[in-house]
Amino acid sequence: MFKRSSDYISLSRASRRIITASLVIIAILLCTDAIAQYLFMDDTVKIQAVTVTAVASGRHSPGTVVSVDTALMARHEGSDLAALLHSSSLVSVKRYGNYGLAAVSIRGMSGSHTMVTWNGLPVNASGNGYSDFAIIPLFVATSVRVTSGGSDLDDLTGAIGGKVELSSEPVYNGLTEASLTLGTGSYGNYSSSARIRSGTANSSLRLNLWGETTRNDFRYINRNAPGGPAGERRVNAAAATGGVTTDLSFRLKGSLLSAHIWYNDADRELPGPVTTVQQDFGERQRDQSLRSVIRYSLQPGRLSAEIMAGGSYDVNLYF
Numbered sequence: 001m002f003k004r005s006s007d008y009i010s011l012s013r014a015s016r017r018i019i020t021a022s023l024v025i026i027a028i029l030l031c032t033d034a035i036a037q038y039l040f041m042d043d044t045v046k047i048q049a050v051t052v053t054a055v056a057s058g059r060h061s062p063g064t065v066v067s068v069d070t071a072l073m074a075r076h077e078g079s080d081l082a083a084l085l086h087s088s089s090l091v092s093v094k095r096y097g098n099y100g101l102a103a104v105s106i107r108g109m110s111g112s113h114t115m116v117t118w119n120g121l122p123v124n125a126s127g128n129g130y131s132d133f134a135i136i137p138l139f140v141a142t143s144v145r146v147t148s149g150g151s152d153l154d155d156l157t158g159a160i161g162g163k164v165e166l167s168s169e170p171v172y173n174g175l176t177e178a179s180l181t182l183g184t185g186s187y188g189n190y191s192s193s194a195r196i197r198s199g200t201a202n203s204s205l206r207l208n209l210w211g212e213t214t215r216n217d218f219r220y221i222n223r224n225a226p227g228g229p230a231g232e233r234r235v236n237a238a239a240a241t242g243g244v245t246t247d248l249s250f251r252l253k254g255s256l257l258s259a260h261i262w263y264n265d266a267d268r269e270l271p272g273p274v275t276t277v278q279q280d281f282g283e284r285q286r287d288q289s290l291r292s293v294i295r296y297s298l299q300p301g302r303l304s305a306e307i308m309a310g311g312s313y314d315v316n317l318y319f
Helices: 013-043 070-075 081-088
Strands: 065-067 092-095 102-105 114-118 143-148 162-167 176-185 189-199 203-214 219-222 230-233 239-252 255-270 283-298 305-318
Touching: 070 081, 070 143, 081 092, 081 102, 081 143, 081 162, 102 114
Parallel strands: 114 162
Antiparallel strands: 065 143, 092 102, 143 162, 176 189, 189 203, 203 239, 219 230, 239 255, 255 283, 283 305
């Protein structure tokens, strides 16, 4: 009977490799937790508590505040605020003709429940509370912000529909620019505008002038004519608008002083409905306004204070 001793049994090369790899994997798995814990202990960074505070009036519900992009404002340069909001926001703009009354409805409320402010000054008409967006050019502001709902009642009361804020931001970059724009279009439309802005390290100046006139005598098919459908031309629909704005700002040590002036003049004919035989009733409306705002803000350390004074003089004539 023969017995083979284990001393003469030799493992193959492949078997030795498998056993070695298995031992290495087991060692790695056993050491992973210790190594990871050691690394995290070395890389741990202790962050101190951070307190974030904000002014109470600046807190709004998410999605209630929409700021119009400056690129969209540049694309609509020369038009009015109604055209900008109609194409770049979700608010409802009700417009009567190309140059007629334009009102904004937010949350289904009437136009009298939409507050419009210019550098903090309400510009709604004192008679009916409306604001005609057709005679508010984009030259009067550098930023437009729309607030839906009554989340801003801490600032202004009565605007349960929403608020449209127009602001003129200063330029403190030492840049001086001037531009002149001339335009023309169909039906006797001519427009012109000039802009000048200059800024230093502590002062800013912006001056805007504009004017536009149009006959607005387009042709259309009157299907309610007494003799049947006939081609006619719109009458008594001309308009002429113009104005000027000036924005001055001075940055003092820990404070800011700014002054804003806006003069606007709009003379518009009021066309009659196309469903009547007589369409030229000779009606005309002229709106003139002069507005000014002076603001002084102070921020010493964590405290802040602001004083604002403004006034508006409006003339509305119907002929």
